[in-house]
Amino acid sequence: MSIKLRLLLSYIGLLVIPIILLVIVSFFARFYYIGDFQKEYPGVDTIHKAKQVVAERDAIFSTIKQTALISPQSFEDEDFLFYYEDKLNGFNSGLIVRKNNEIIYSPLRMTNIIEENPLPQFGEYVYEQSYPLDTTIKGLQIYQHDFFFDDSSKGSVFMITNVEPMMRSMQNFINMLMISTVVILILTNGTLTYLVAGSIVKPLNKLKTSANRIREGDLDFEININSKDEIGELSNAFEEMRKRLKESLDTQFQYEENRKELFTNISHDLKTPITTIKGYVEGIKDGVADTPHKIEKYINTIYTKTVDVDRLIDDLFLFSKLDLSKLPLHLNRINISKYMVDLLEELNFDLEKKNVMMNYENQVASSTFVLVDVMQLKRVIVNVIENAVKFMDKSEGIINFIVNQKDDYILFEIRDNGQGISKDKLPYIFDRFYRADPSRNSLIGGSGLGLAIAKKIIEEHSGEMWAESIEGLGTSIFFTIKISKSGDTL
Structure with missing residues (x-):
């Protein structure tokens, strides 16, 4: 997952997760505060039930108002008042x-209310609605209806509802939601930040340690960060x-090491001659050479060793150019069959003197x-022979000299x-200065660079x-040259 997508999902999570958690908290908190509310308002366990209770209470007050119009003197009858007081008691x-x-x-329970809260004056609230406008004084909901007694005295009947428990429960609920919101936001933000930042910071710390x-x-x-994002790509680049x-x-x-070995080998091969x-x-x-014969022998030996040194220097010079890829190749497009016939005819003359017979087998088309660089190809064949x-x-x-055609070479x-x-020496025969004889016997001559x-x-x-070689039977040296088509270059 890319860092961009990871950050996008974390932003979405910061919005969605707190909302879901708040809904869950609100759902369970509602039951707790409804239970607290029911202590003051028994039987009210749902919003629908609360509305029904309010409607019933308002219906009672409507009946009281109608009584005030029809029989105002009833409000001086204690039995009448006790009857409605008993009914309203269940509504707090x-x-x-x-x-x-x-x-x-x-009622006795209303005495303190009257003393602490002045009631509205006659005529201050006059409404015809069945659900009159209310005012709340210190957690009290007051309904007022004004009328005239039979003796024309001004009368007012008040229905007072104590809503303080409801307000307290609501305030506690709101406070709980605010605290829950803050806690949920802190936990959600902290958790997501830790997870997202951890998935980014930890690999970056590893990369920092690796860079140091x-x-x-x-x-x-080994830089091993198993992450399929931009940091994973960066770690792969670091590892590469x-x-x-x-x-x-x-x-x-x-x-x-090769340079040191080269100097050692050069020193050895030069020191001997x-x-x-x-x-x-x-x-x-x-x-010591006191006769013309001895002097001639000494001079011939000196000349031979001088030629060996000169050849060694030439081989070293050639190898250094090849090793640095600075040897210019003078390429020519040649017919390989004709070239091999001419070259082997030249070499065969010298081989006969050394009692070595050359067999040539050509399986290449005449066309x-x-x-190739003709001189360098000749040097390869001469060196091997x-x-x-x-x-x-x-x-x-x-x-046996065998030439085969294989696909394009x-x-x-x-x-x-x-x-x-x-077998243990075969892998090293192309190394410079390598001689199969560990004693480096120089009697057979050569620079070890051929x-x-x-x-x-x-x-x-x-x-x-x-x-390829079989000990006691002989050795085969193989090499390949690409077939040239008209216009080809190396």
Whole structure:
């Protein structure tokens, strides 16, 4: 759920939830206050019942008013007054009769009311309605009807209803609703704010902690925030950034380790021939080579080692360019079948001198073209073949060169019958300066960069190179080159 939708729902909840809760509270509170109200007004348990009771009370007062018109002298009859007083008592009401300015009838329970509240004067309220307008004095509801006694004296009959319990219950009900409203709003707002803010703040705090750890260089952890919103997307972006930073630092560390290893290997491979050269030069200087034959032998050895050093430097220079992808490729579109025939014919001459037989098998259509740097492709093939010859342990060596067409690329296989490579060493043969012989025996020569350079060149041609080997039977080196169509580029 998105943060926007979450906030919208929380706003709706802030409106709807308090209303629902107030309705529920009002529903149950009504029963409590009606019970309190019934102590003063027995039998009144619903609004409809209250209206019915009021109507009955008003009907009694209407009868009293009619009596005042027909038989005003009845208001001086105590039995008549007691009769209606008894009926009004159930409505928490009572009658007061005034003749001129003298109270001639008043129930005992109304005495304090008369003393504390002055009654309206004669003629102040004259209404013909069956439900006369009322006035409330300190919780009293007063109904007045004026008439004349038979002796022409001014008379007034009052029906007084004590509404203070009703007002008190209503005020308590209103106060309870106001307090409930405040409490409900505080609880609802606090709860929703805690839930919504918690779902936002907690993940943000995790992101803040993660950012601080990244800032301090600690990348060995995982940012895991299970949230399907904007914060979840942000955390995924942070996690991706952390992974890339870690990969970058790991790669940098590996480069640094490789650089150290490279310097070590270069130092070792340069020191061996230089030490040899130095030894032979000292031999000549010290007169150890005291015959023309020895001097010639020493000079030839010095020359051979110098050539090895020069070749090592050339290979290092080439590999560094390949490693930095700064070696320019001079691409040409060539017919691969014709190219292979010419190249292998040239190489076969040298292989015969080393008692190695070359077998060539071409399964590529004669009209197939590839886009390659001719000199660099030759370097790849020469490096692989020289490596095969170098480690040949058979008296009659055989190298099978097979070219196949696979979909949109050419698959080259150079297979020898040499000593093979063990499974634990096979994954490392394309590493720079790697030699299968852990003692780094340099008797067979070489810089240890031949296969590493070959693989880099093939990768620069958007191809792949790998090896398969069976120890004791031989090794196969595979590499691919894309087939070229007219107008193709790498």
